[in-house]
Amino acid sequence: MTAAVGQQSATMAQALNRALRDAMAEDPAVHVLGEDVGALGGVFRITDGLAKEFGEDRCTDTPLAEAGILGSAVGMAMYGLRPVVEMQFDAFAYPALEQLVSHVAKMRNRTRGALPMPVTVRVPYGGGIGGVEHHSDSSEALYLATPGLQVVTPGTVADAYGLLRAAIASDDPVIFLEPKRLYWSKAAFSPEQPEPVPGIGTAVVRRPGSSATLITYGPSLPVCLEAAEAATAEGWDLEVIDLRSLMPLDEETVCASVRRTGRAVIVHEASGFGGPGGELAARIGERCFHYLQAPVLRVTGFDIPYPPPMLEKHHLPGVDRVLDAVARLQWESEWTEGSEGSGRGWPW
């Protein structure tokens, strides 16, 4: 599954694998560790071939203990290494939260810069792959609320490569959220001449448009692009922004777009309440208040524990739900007292 040289198309999983390989080849300080990352190549095969190519000391199967893995990575970083940690699934990163919040995120600050934490924590996240409970959480809100962390997530194959390289190169910790259901998405990709990613913290306009702005990231990017295409039938020309980095947040790109279109819908798979969309909507409200023609709407997962596979399609924000929200953007100033907050049909 290792991406072959000169290959012109790859899955996101292959691009991630290639990014790890290139980073390890370039910098001997890069070490990969986690559960099953060695001979097996990880349950999603993202670390495929690395132990063989770089040895088990560089790509290490650890005992099964997430706090131990991340805590060890902290110590390795203290000694000058650049650990890349794999958490097997979103919900299995929770045991490492104390290490993450109290050490990984704070160590630079605690030591006045003496001990930076160039640690990348790769977390496969989100649903849509038929996983049983605890295998489909979207936990980005936990990480966003933790100052000191960077939080990035690719929505395309090229970004998967570029962002992971940038994450590993960063001197600050990065939570690298990998959208599980995009692992097998395929796109043109030349590892020899990878598309440049302008570092962490830059959003990108994936589709320019003028009627309204869809703001999204990771697993919901394809949904939004599809919705934008479908919307043309209704006469809407939607702009689609892929945030790529949730922290730092590229407010300028977002605000520039929303000020232009006057309307915004935020789309993500994580539950709405307390999710990343709240922060985004709040910031847009603060910074684009007088440009807004309609309330900023959110299309998100429901505020429920992730449902079983047989029901997940009802939970996940899909094209129809995005279009419904776009339709509610008060295109004809149809607003009258009392129409806000009726409950019916609101996307939270």
Next chain:
Amino acid sequence: MTAAVGQQSATMAQALNRALRDAMAEDPAVHVLGEDVGALGGVFRITDGLAKEFGEDRCTDTPLAEAGILGSAVGMAMYGLRPVVEMQFDAFAYPALEQLVSHVAKMRNRTRGALPMPVTVRVPYGGGIGGVEHHSDSSEALYLATPGLQVVTPGTVADAYGLLRAAIASDDPVIFLEPKRLYWSKAAFSPEQPEPVPGIGTAVVRRPGSSATLITYGPSLPVCLEAAEAATAEGWDLEVIDLRSLMPLDEETVCASVRRTGRAVIVHEASGFGGPGGELAARIGERCFHYLQAPVLRVTGFDIPYPPPMLEKHHLPGVDRVLDAVARLQWESEWTEGSEGSGRGWPW
């Protein structure tokens, strides 16, 4: 320190202690467990006297392991008890996050209602008491992003009693956030005739006003009340809402107020980015869009790891910062293109 019978004034710490005592006396299923909750009465003395009065089986010093404490509480609840867990400080609740998210919050849902989780998790939170690092975190965002949990926090002595009784009586898990710096705040309090608290999920208007709405909770409530008093000198008549419950959120009380005043400032001690204020501002933007005269502003802790005691006063939202935000509520429609988002003076 146990509140004496007929006492007419008490600290918040005493009211909490009394609530535990009354709940234990009323219902033998209520069990208190945690580190140092027995002979010592907890490091903040909230469990003072309980082990003596009810025996060590009802108020139990556990081994020092937060996941073990909460995990055991899950098992106790499965057998029909109502455990009340004390986490010693905010940052020391992190090791229990996996138990909290993957079991406490989800157990009712996982079992289609067969195993409800009447577990109360008491977490002293927030700063302002000169605590060294890891002793002053405001971690409410972590809990808000977790469907299945209720999150409440008292801002007054009476509510401390009433909310804790309601939390223990609830058949669903409650994260009960205790504002450390209000522990020693004193107010009139008659345990024999406690002020009724209308259950979990109801906000209260602490000060009626007409110019703008301050929305806050817990440790920032006194700050907002003081700011509202001070604001009268400027001719502003501020309404102050104490949310009391962050989840469920009483949107009706909030929206009714904001629709009336047209202006809102959210005040909390937690970092702004990814904090509860984002969710609140987003919801107000969604539901009160056409009533808003100015952007919803936030006055929060900075987006930094909690600072050392010697600098914490610069970090904590104080009266001046609240008044500054109120002053920026575009009272004279002074807005011109470009004035939004300049960065300078914005309260995020």
Next chain:
Amino acid sequence: MTVLEQPGSFRPSSPPPWQPRTDPAPLLPDAEPYRLLGTEAADELDPALLRRLYGQLVRGRRYNAQATALTRQGRLAVYPSSAGQEACQVAAALALEDRDWLFPSYRDTLAAVARGLDPVQALTLLRGDWHTGYDPRETRVAPLCTPLATQLPHAVGLAHAARLKGDEVVALAMVGDGGSSEGDFHEALNFAAVWRAPVVFLLQNNGFAISVPLSKQTAAPSFAHKAVGYGMPGRLVDGNDAPAVHRVLTEAVRRARTGGGPTLVEAITYRVEAHTNADDDKRYRSDAEVAAWRAHDPVALVERELTRRGLLDEDGIAAERQAAEELAADLRERMNREPLLDPMDLFTHVYAEQTSQLRAQAAQLRAELAAAEEAAAGAGAGTAAEHGVAGAGAGTAAEEGAR
């Protein structure tokens, strides 16, 4: 604080006497795993027990085969087979009384089934249906637990609560060699020992945590050696010797029930199939290793013993197999029925009472479903409920490499 005021005058006493809080010797495991089959003690084994174990083992093996087959037909999203580990599964179930609780991990559906749980209910989670297909209070089987080792403190808390209430209930909690590395394992065993909670920890050491072999999981002489560090007995048993596992567990359960506190039992066994249907075990182990263990088969061992003692003949074997086939056929048949899920159930059981936010979301979904139903009706299709279910089938597509 005195800083040695009178240098000449102090007479430091002898150190405060120290003694171990408990005698370590009886807590240490024996040098060899406990075995019954193939030893002299086997002769005294109760024929009825052997027959009971045998019947369960045969049905358990068949159950494992059927469940794996169901993954190939897309009827199960994923199945972590306990093939090769049936002795542990069955013995765990039979060591318990009705009032006791079982805390299974995600691999231990067979233990639940051997206790009497309906296999369809035991497999609800793994087919992609609702997470727990049975009522844990009614069945005294805790929800199958996926986050590793997190079920262990639950077992401790439940057993502790039962003891406080004066009920003589024992909790038996299952965990793997990999799961033993988690902090929750440590915390649970420590709580259990300090509280003298009536818990039995059954650690199935099956050689692997997905692909990770024992040598990368622990450097301990055995997992049973961990027990002394908590002050509880550690027992080592041949996990493929069903009567041996049953005896060690029964003894531990008895000890727990009579106030003797917890026990850690390490059962040495082997996972002869891949981790799950989605796993590729060729990447991390040899066929020869698997074959060696297949030869030490828990089902065959008991069958041989019964045959040797003249307690089982071909008819008897045929009868047990017939029963197993019937179980498999019933399972197959019922698993092939499309389950009826109501999408609106997404919003029930989040809280005892729906929040206003959930009510609004439920209203939204209800409207969507109604619109879809209308559209479908226009096109001559079925009801909204069926719509919800029909679409759901797609959701069960096996995860590549997942779990």
Next chain:
Amino acid sequence: MTVLEQPGSFRPSSPPPWQPRTDPAPLLPDAEPYRLLGTEAADELDPALLRRLYGQLVRGRRYNAQATALTRQGRLAVYPSSAGQEACQVAAALALEDRDWLFPSYRDTLAAVARGLDPVQALTLLRGDWHTGYDPRETRVAPLCTPLATQLPHAVGLAHAARLKGDEVVALAMVGDGGSSEGDFHEALNFAAVWRAPVVFLLQNNGFAISVPLSKQTAAPSFAHKAVGYGMPGRLVDGNDAPAVHRVLTEAVRRARTGGGPTLVEAITYRVEAHTNADDDKRYRSDAEVAAWRAHDPVALVERELTRRGLLDEDGIAAERQAAEELAADLRERMNREPLLDPMDLFTHVYAEQTSQLRAQAAQLRAELAAAEEAAAGAGAGTAAEHGVAGAGAGTAAEEGAR
């Protein structure tokens, strides 16, 4: 999967042979804590080492007294004293070479000071100033760690990294009896053993975790008995016998450095003062218990030994005390100087580069400080920087019962 096709034909082989992954016997602690003072072996103790230990112990005791006094003067926010535990603190420092790393918990500032760290820097955290007052890379002292046991995996990772790089660096990590109950303790020891990382775990068993006594913390024969469960040696030592602790640690460090892997050392000692200045130990222990331990004083023990062997006279004692007084006076004097903190530093070292959000927040605070300065200037007061600091004093008010 074969379901016993031919009942008569199978010959289950004997079970795959089992043997312990390592011999448990040498990993178990001795029945009695290791002691040197008061035994015959004491006669052979190197006089120079004894003198060195003694000097450090006297200074350490004085340091503890001074730090506690500083809390009463409001110059320290909180101080968790290691009075009574000085032998562990000093021995840990002296067992290490310069290139080695020390991983202290929040109670172990003395170990850092005995290693040569400036006491003012060691106390920065506890005075309410910035969290870590020294450069960990320069001093090879990790930040004082408050979240219990979380420093242990750091020590493992660092030692492992050093070994991978071929550096012969050892990490010594300190933890308490209470901290041993945390999952991180378990995970760290397991990783260390599996990786054969050059780490020494020093567990100071001082009888209490704040108010919680050993009987509620563990049921194990000793904490040292936990080691066998990880496959590393467990050693038990009288924690108030400085040369004994030093010898056991030195031996463990040597073992680690030469590829022998990690060791767990349990030092039996006692916290003779309250948990911190904010604690009230009358609530959970008797004066008599404390008095018994005060009589087994680590400083007095070494002093007596030196006196007995004629290696120390009154002048020698007086000289060491004089040195300790000088250290205390210097500490007092420097701690009484108001530290100069720049409020704008709130925004440095959050990330390598400030985010746009942090820049905006920094601008806000800068403007607030400027406005305050202006107001103060109007009122004839000092600069903004001083303003920041003056107000900060209030922040250090002792937390009631905190920590």
